[in-house]
Amino acid sequence: MPSSKLEIIEVKSAVETLDPTKVKLTVEVEYDELKPSIDHAYKHIAEQISVPGFRKGKVPARIVDQRVGRGAVLEHAINESLSGFYRQAVTQTNIRPLGQPDVQVIKVPDLEGTDGELHFTAEVEVRPEVELPELSAIKVAVEDVTVSDEDVAARLDALRERFGTLVGVDRPAVDGDFVVLDLSAKVDGEEVDTVSGISYQIGSGNMLEGLDEALTGLSAGETTTFVAPLAGGEHEGQDADVTVVATTVKQRDLPEADDEFAQLASEFDTLAELTEDLREQAANIKQSNQAVQARDLLLAELTKVEVPLPAGVVEAEIVRHLEGEGRLEDAEHRAEVLEQTETALKNQIVLDILAEKLAIKVGQNELLDYLVNASRQYGMDPNTFIKTIDENGQIPAMVGEVARSKALAVALRQVEVVDGEGNAVDLSEFIGSDEDDAAVEAAGVAVVESDDVVEVVVDESAEAPADADADEKA
Incomplete structure (x- = not known):
């Protein structure tokens, strides 16, 4: 990650609290602090203008003043340096800005001569002062750590599912079954989406709203329709007439929970050892x-x-x-x-x-x-x-x-x-x-x-x- 350092500059700044979340900074910058930006402004403008007898970038300041005016130079310098002066004032006053400042320039250096100060104000929303409770006085109660046989059985079943096989069944689909389906959606009679051969597990809830209910009780080869809001695309959020065809219904057959399965699914030799680890x-x-x-x-x-x-x-x-x-x-x-x-x-x-x-x-x-x-x-x-x-x-x-x-x-x-x-x-x-x-x-x-x-x-x-x-x- 690149690193950089904020140039150290000196400004006079004061803070006025307008409300608990807003302050007004008043900042005064002496001419000597602004001069480097003025010099840079002359150099930058000199590179942008063409003056007979002078190379670009080598136009003297007095000629720049004649061509574009001292006011334009000061404006360039102030615009360039204002954010730095603001950040320095923020650092000096220890405020914590949360938003962008509303900056108003109220005084600029004299157009003639080389003195005068830059004064500006900045109203900005800040982090409020909040007194937090003492940590040592706080007490929180969490739930007990109790592992039931049901908790262990659930983890064992989840492991068995990873080694399960999908088998086609000739019956209506139930929760947990996998259905290979074709689906089409219409909005105002116009087809807006269609998919084919998608495998979906009933109960996963990661497709259309209402799809789980529509598929439950459907056998292979059967068709049903339902209304659901579309989850994406050009018509996202709009209700669509959805037609779904269940081409195949499959259930997941799980391996027996025994020592042989423990050896297949883990580094343990026995189901008892696997169960204890779970x-x-x-x-x-x-x-x-x-x-x-x-x-x-x-x-x-x-x-x-x-x-x-x-x-x-x-x-x-x-x-x-x-x-x-x-x-x-x-x-x-x-x-x-x-x-x-x-x-x-x-x-x-x-x-x-x-x-x-x-x-x-x-x-x-x-x-x-x-x-x-x-x-x-x-x-x-x-x-x-x-x-x-x-x-x-x-x-x-x-x-x-x-x-x-x-x-x-x-x-x-x-x-x-x-x-x-x-x-x-x-x-x-x-x-x-x-x-x-x-x-x-x-x-x-x-x-x-x-x-x-x-x-x-x-x-x-x-x-x-x-x-x-x-x-x-x-």
Whole structure:
């Protein structure tokens, strides 16, 4: 990932709080701080104009002033540097912008001479100040880890299904059967889609709404029709008249659960050994589910606090979502998106505050692990995925996601987690430990995030611990 550094500049800035989620920055920039941008403006304009007797790029400033005017030069310089001055003011005042600023230039340097200041204001929606509850005072209760015989039987059946065989049957189809089908859909009498020879398992629910019910009770060679909204294509969401023909009905025959199957499907010699392993797997999954449940319960506790939300940020996200779906005029859907947006933004604000409170640092490997997992979800090559989001300026957002997730995990170490009987629950296998975080810091590698700059910083003074005692000190 490319790295860059924000040029250090000095500005005078003051903050006026307009409401809990909006502030007004007043920024004053001295002429000397603006001069490098003015010089660059002269150079850039000189490269764009032709003046007899001068080579392009070598036109003196006084000639540029005569040709385009001092005002045009200042305008170019201000437009070029304004975002940098704004970012510096944000850094100095420690505000956390959530939206784009509304900038108004109220004073520019004198058109004549080489003095005067640049003054501007910037109204921007910001993250509100929220007081989170003390983590040590929070207690969450998760479900007990109990593995029943039914849990084990379900896992054994799932394993047997992987080694099952499909056999044609001469009877009406039932839930779980596989049906080879032909399907056609019409909208207002016009055929809009057709497929043939598709194998579908009744109950999977991954095709058309109502298909499971239509196929149940259908024998090979029989036809039925039903009405369903189309799931994609040009007519997505529209009701269509669907005709489906069941050409073949098959059931899955499962192998017998015995020692021979255990040897076929696993590294174990006996069914008893396989069953015991499946029981351990079920227990591990339920313990992992405990960690997920504890995380969700902790987030619910943290978000009980009152969090004022910036209206402009909420509205911008709603419009972006609805425009993407082509449903700007859908009032009912807007209400749904509003609720989802407000919940997501509230969670983000709370977790960002939590991450700051816990001084969360995102290790380079943690970020890369997240990006690789995300690339798999999109079915993309990891290198291509990372390059794409980096070029689109999305790396800071990814760092934020990792930091929020890590903040919850670190916070879980400080809250009381108990099971249904009040016994303490150890989640260290799933949420890490303080020693793990210390190892990341001792390695000297961390990801640093700013408004639009992300770089990997290696602290050369940090050395790996020489022994166990040094590790504990880290």
